Amino acid sequence: MSDQKELEKIKVVLLARKKELEEAITQLQSEGGAKIDQVQDQADQALSSAFETLKSSLHNNEYEEYKMIEKAIEMIDAGTYGRCIDCQQLISEKRLLSYPNATRCLPCQEKAEEEREKNSMQSYF
Numbered sequence: 001m002s003d004q005k006e007l008e009k010i011k012v013v014l015l016a017r018k019k020e021l022e023e024a025i026t027q028l029q030s031e032g033g034a035k036i037d038q039v040q041d042q043a044d045q046a047l048s049s050a051f052e053t054l055k056s057s058l059h060n061n062e063y064e065e066y067k068m069i070e071k072a073i074e075m076i077d078a079g080t081y082g083r084c085i086d087c088q089q090l091i092s093e094k095r096l097l098s099y100p101n102a103t104r105c106l107p108c109q110e111k112a113e114e115e116r117e118k119n120s121m122q123s124y125f
């Protein structure tokens with residue numbers, strides 16, 4: 001089955017990305033240990049805390065992607081990978097190679113992003 005070969009290819013991409021993320025997350029965690037001591041005055045402190053916020057949001061993004069990739073690999077192993085979680089259609093191979101952790105086909109993804117935007121707007125008000 002050629003599908004299986006495609007999935008193996010995608011799995012290799014995912015495993016490589018997973019390893020990269022593991023390294024990035026480990027590095028961010030070890031950097032987090034060496035801080036604060038060097039903070040000198042208020043301006044530095046403000047800058048430093050802004051930087052910490054940025055770093056922790058980066059950390060979250062990477063951790064989120066990591067979890068998504070883990071899930072995608074699980075789905076490949078379970079044989080459920082490559083199908084849209086919303087409409088159950090096969091996601092195109094081209095899309096999976098550009099976005100290996102895609103869990104939706106393009107139209108459903110666009111719809112989901114619109115919804116998410118709407119929801120995040122609402123949470124501000």
Ligand SMILES: [Zn+2]
Nearest residue numbers: 084087105108
């Ligand atoms: Zn879909």
